[in-house]
Amino acid sequence: MKQKNIPRAADRLAVLEKIAEYERAGKFDIDVEDDPESRVLLPDEIEYLHKGVWGAVQREAAFFAAYTFLGIARMKKQIILHKPLGVENLSQVQGGAIITCNHFNPLDSFVMQRVFDASHHKKRMYRIIREGNYTSFGGFYGFLMRHCNTLPLSSNMETMKKFLRAVSTALAEGNCILIYPEQSMWWNYRKPKPMKSGAFDMAVKNRVPVVPCFITLQDSKYIGQDGFPVQEYTPHIGKAIFPDESLGRIAAREKLRDENFAFFRETYETVYGIPLTYTTEK
16 A cells, blocks of 8 residues: 555546536536436335334444444555544534535545544434435445435435435434535545535524534555545534524524534634635636
């Protein structure tokens, strides 16, 4: 892993070019990866909270596989995770909460699971994923996508009704829900991207706080099989942000979004020592 002569993978170079192009165009909410074609998730294909004995068995098997995978990846220096900073901010949350995070790697959900574990929260963390991740991935990753406490979105209206009911139920039971409000995954992108309103609307509707987490990256001395430095991850967890109940729903969610982004911006500028700017052409 320490070799310096590994050629940089063509697909990663293409992704970096696309990221630069999309940033210039202001297309922050569009994915840059060549994901497999997805299909619509229908309401009779999913039981969102995996109630019942069989659901519990599948969940336990999926988490065992995920933790084993993460342990091996860390041992091989494919993932380098530092101690989360500010984890007490999540530990102090009583009851349900929306957890937000920047999205820069397909495996950053593993990092966030470790953050949640470190908080010793008494309930579960569910994670909202895109429709195609649930319907189109097979094998090991598909198994994790369907059974590691995931809540897939859907382009089907009836499925989305089930989704929203599941979100409300999970939060009412005191669980946390991880959402990537940027809506897109840009590989190793260090800047916070503009955020959609959905995560904050859910927090306002369900009267729960938002706990922001911004993960910073640093090149390690190890070189991955793609020819790029393996990244060292440091999660930064901010204080819980509570909805302003004196405001209407739209104003309250926008205030939450602004405060969440302010934490992301401050963390970015403090850790990297540079102001947050974009190449977006007006």
